Every structure is written in structure tokens, then in C-alpha cells.
């Protein structure tokens with residue numbers, strides 16, 4: 001049983017003008033497809049074959065670059081597509097909103113912390129909102145396709161929101177203006193999905 005590229009739950013142009021259709025086409029159809037195929041090739045015939053991606057990442061040999069890069073890339077993009085929506089934006093509700101207030105002081109303070117992590121991640125990588133057991137939230141950045149599920153990476157806990165700050169995620173539309181892309185990302189965050197992940201992981 002190998003990993004499959006998940007279908008997008010919305011059209012390539014559905015996140016415009018925040019994320020353009022051509023970027024979505026290439027990002028999903030080429031980049032994510034590449035990580036998926038390379039992950040399958042890297043684990044075929046090894047003891048990792050048949051394990052869940054979460055299990056593979058949690059027990060990852062960090063020296064196994066093929067699985068680290070492509071397993072991370074596979075997982076990160078699966079999450080990324082799901083935590084965005086054409087009907088996204090606004091702010092979280094309920095228990096997640098309360099946890100954000102408890103952990104950061106306010107939603108605005110969380111936005112500042114998360115945006116800052118995304119804008120200041122040097123080179124390619126991701127910024128994450130993670131939940132620890134008990135419901136405490138943390139923000140961190142990771143390089144390349146690493147993520148906080150991996151041993152000793154980032155803030156630990158379970159990622160429930162992430163933004164891809166590789167140039168392939170924004171360069172066609174925003175060129176070098178990463179801060180503008182980060183600002184626009186807040187318009188497409190699917191807070192219902194983030195809340196679902198929070199409830200499952202906390």
C-alpha cells in the first residue's frame with residue numbers, strides 16, 4: 001500500500017486572489033506529487049512500507065534524508081490543502097479560540113506571532129501552530145520539509161495549522177513579497193478544519 005496524492009477539495013482558482021491558480025496547479029500537481037512519488041520510492045521494500053505517515057515521521061531516522069524530505073513534504077502539503085478553504089478567513093470559534101487566548105493573550109497576538117515565524121523563517125520552510133497534550137498551543141518554524149512531528153524538531157506537539165513559505169508557494173504572484181503572501185494566507189485559513197484537528201490532537 002503506497003501513499004497517494006490527495007485530491008484538492010476546491011478548484012485551483014478557488015483561493016484567488018490570495019493564492020493564484022497557476023501556483024496551486026504546480027504546487028499540488030508537481031511539487032506535492034513529486035514528494036509523494038519519491039516517498040513511495042524511498043520506503044518501498046523497507047520496514048516503513050505500510051506504516052502511517054504520522055508513525056513514519058514520529059520515529060524518523062533524521063539521517064534518512066529521502067524519507068525526511070519527502071515524508072515531510074507529503075505530510076505537510078496534505079495538511080496545507082486541508083487547512084485552507086475558499087470560504088476561509090475570519091477567526092476561530094469555541095474551544096480553539098479560547099486556547100488561542102489562553103496561550104497567546106489574544107487572536108491578534110497569535111496572528112503576530114505566527115506571521116512573524118512565517119516571515120522570518122530563513123530560506124525554505126514552514127511556520128506552524130501546534131497543540132500539546134492538554135491543549136497548550138505553540139508557534140514555531142521549521143526548515144525545508146521538516147515538521148514538529150519529527151523527533152527534536154520545532155515546538156513538538158501536533159501541527160494543526162501550517163503555512164508553506166517555500167518560494168514555490170508564492171513566487172509567481174508575490175515574487176519576493178513573502179509578507180504580503182503571509183497576510184493573504186489569513187484570508188483563506190479554514191478555521192473549522194484547524195478546530196477539528198485541535199480537538200483530535202489536544
Ligand code: MN3
Nearest residue numbers: 031164166169
Ligand atoms: Mn510546498
